[in-house]
Amino acid sequence: MNAMRLEYLQRVMARDLAAVREQIRKYEHESDLWVLPEGIPNSAGTLALHLAGNIQHFIGAQLGNTGYMRQRDAEFSLRDVPRNELESGIQAAIDVVNTTLGQLDPNDLDREFPLELAGNSMPTGLFLIHLATHLAYHLGQIDYHRRVVTGQPAAAGAQSLAALADGR
Numbered sequence: 001m002n003a004m005r006l007e008y009l010q011r012v013m014a015r016d017l018a019a020v021r022e023q024i025r026k027y028e029h030e031s032d033l034w035v036l037p038e039g040i041p042n043s044a045g046t047l048a049l050h051l052a053g054n055i056q057h058f059i060g061a062q063l064g065n066t067g068y069m070r071q072r073d074a075e076f077s078l079r080d081v082p083r084n085e086l087e088s089g090i091q092a093a094i095d096v097v098n099t100t101l102g103q104l105d106p107n108d109l110d111r112e113f114p115l116e117l118a119g120n121s122m123p124t125g126l127f128l129i130h131l132a133t134h135l136a137y138h139l140g141q142i143d144y145h146r147r148v149v150t151g152q153p154a155a156a157g158a159q160s161l162a163a164l165a166d167g168r
Contacts, residue, residue: 006109009128010101014094015163016135017055019156021090023142024048026156027149030083035149042076044145045086047138050075052089056096058131062114063124064100101128 024044027033033045042050050072057070109125117127139159147153 006101006104006106009132010097013055013097013101013132013135016132016139016159017051017090017094017097018163019159020048020051020135020139020142021087021094023139023146023156024083024086024090026146026152027083029150031080032149033083033086034079037145037148040145040148042141044142044149045079045081046076047142047145048086048090049078049081051135051138052086052093054134055093055131056089058115058127059100060093060096063104063108064096066096066100068096 024033027044033048034043036043053070053072053075056066056068057072060066061068061070109128110123112121113124113127136159143156146156
């Protein structure tokens with residue numbers, strides 16, 4: 001993966017994290033972020049906490065040496081975290097993506113990721129692609145959660161091609 005492709009990955013991840021933030025803002029009632037309809041194991045609030053922690057841990061702490069200390073259990077057990085705190089966590093993840101991936105040497109993508117993952121080692125570039133698809137998966141879950149809980153059927157423009165093209 002050359003420098004240009006690393007920039008593309010950075011842009012996709014920053015866009016999708018911004019889309020998570022926009023989804024969170026579309027809930028008219030903050031309490032709806034934490035509603036768990038039958039058959040849905042994670043609320044939008046839980047998924048926002050999880051994505052912020054995941055990105056700050058794997059990209060920030062592991063690749064960017066930010067010192068971030070992940071509390072994964074809290075990502076899934078905390079409830080009623082204020083919307084502004086969720087947004088701050090997502091913004092911190094966007095900042096980590098832009099800073100860390102913006103400074104990463106493209107040659108590092110072929111090196112092993114610093115952590116063994118589920119008993120496996122893999123190249124950093126491959127794991128970053130995994131993180132991007134993991135983010136997109138949960139973004140889709142948040143979108144469906146918002147539609148079910150709020151009754152708002154309209155799309156939120158979550159994966160804007162214009163934002164991607166502009167590098168926002």
